[in-house]
Amino acid sequence: MKKKKIIIMFLVALIFPVYAEKLNVVPMEQLNIAAGFGYDIVKELNGNVQYSIPFSIYDFSKREKKGAKSTDKKEEITEQGSSNIKAKASSIGETREQRQLNSSKPIIIGTEEIAIISEEAANYGIKDIINILFANAKTNDSDFFSVCKGKAEDILRFKVEGYPSSADYMGGIIRNSTDYNFLSINYSLWNIYVALESEGENLVLPYLEIKDEKICITGMALFKGDKMVYVIPMEESKIMNMLREKKGKGILSLQEGPDKYINYDAMVKRKVKCNKTEGKYEFIIELDFKGDIINNTLYKDMKKENESEFEELMEKKIENMCYGFLNKMKNVYKIDCLNLGMVAAAKYGRETGVDWNKEVSNADIKVNVKVEIDKMGIGQY
Incomplete structure (x- = not known):
């Protein structure tokens, strides 16, 4: 036991100065x-x-x-x-x-x-x-x-x-x-x-x-x-990010006038499907929105029928926004900034020499949007 203590003390005395310097x-x-x-x-x-x-x-x-x-x-x-x-x-x-x-x-x-x-x-x-x-x-x-x-x-x-x-x-x-x-x-x-x-x-x-x-x-x-x-x-960045990222969070609005609008604070989840027919690629982007109404001056009393009306109107607005961006992406930018080529390459094979920017620019891209209201405000669930 005494010998072990002496050995430990010797090692400490030897090693400590090195580490102290470091x-x-x-x-x-x-x-x-x-x-x-x-x-x-x-x-x-x-x-x-x-x-x-x-x-x-x-x-x-x-x-x-x-x-x-x-x-x-x-x-x-x-x-x-x-x-x-x-x-x-x-x-x-x-x-x-x-x-x-x-x-x-x-x-x-x-x-x-x-x-x-x-x-x-x-x-x-x-x-x-x-x-x-x-x-x-x-x-x-x-x-x-x-x-x-x-x-x-x-x-x-x-x-x-x-x-x-x-x-x-x-x-x-x-x-x-x-x-x-x-x-x-x-x-x-x-x-x-x-x-x-x-x-x-x-x-x-x-x-x-x-x-x-x-x-x-x-x-x-x-x-x-x-x-x-x-x-x-x-x-445009806001729309691109909705279509590009797997999930995201943001505010969308419906407005009929300066004092008639609804603000929708939502989370979106994205899924992408890819098919290839006769050498042409088709992509289906599904966007699933779920969020809260944080401000409402459009409807005096937000009832169930108003909720359904809002969801339908918001779905149409988001779809129009998305197709507007896709048109510009395919015909002006001509860049696959949504990374759809990754999905196609994963399904149909990588390192085949395909120019994905060109293929995506010529592809059929469809967007399906689903909007759901979670809460209407404080105390409403």
């Missing part, structure tokens, strides 16, 4: 902790491209607490803000070298809220951006990605009252955008990597811009492969 804690003021980062490009006259990658870094400073008595032990408050570090080089990897030359502190990644890709960089292609990030084990593969109008550097530098950085604010916008506009939160590095490598899937990302002195989501960026080809407004 666990040495560095004050956060001595680190550049990433809040977010962006991707800009600068096209040169000779056809070459320079990557400009700004990092939004948390700034920490300490000040003495107000009202502290001279006899009291000194108390400090840590204040948090942000600043930008920018690096420019002919390749993404080289920007890391340049960035470290501009910083006196080690840069810590994995804490970032969001990655912003400028519209110009998204048009040029994002595959190199995604691949180098995905290969880095320190990268946070669940942080959000978005495309922005103008330069990523400008939107990262934008000051938002009450937030240490605009990156924190933008991450919050996307995270909480799922409640009322049928948006998804599947815009992470992992989701993008999978989308770029999956047959029959096209990437979409939220589109952010500074509008009326505020940062907001104003639409969705549509990609073909790794290149952005269109930006669609929120009105």
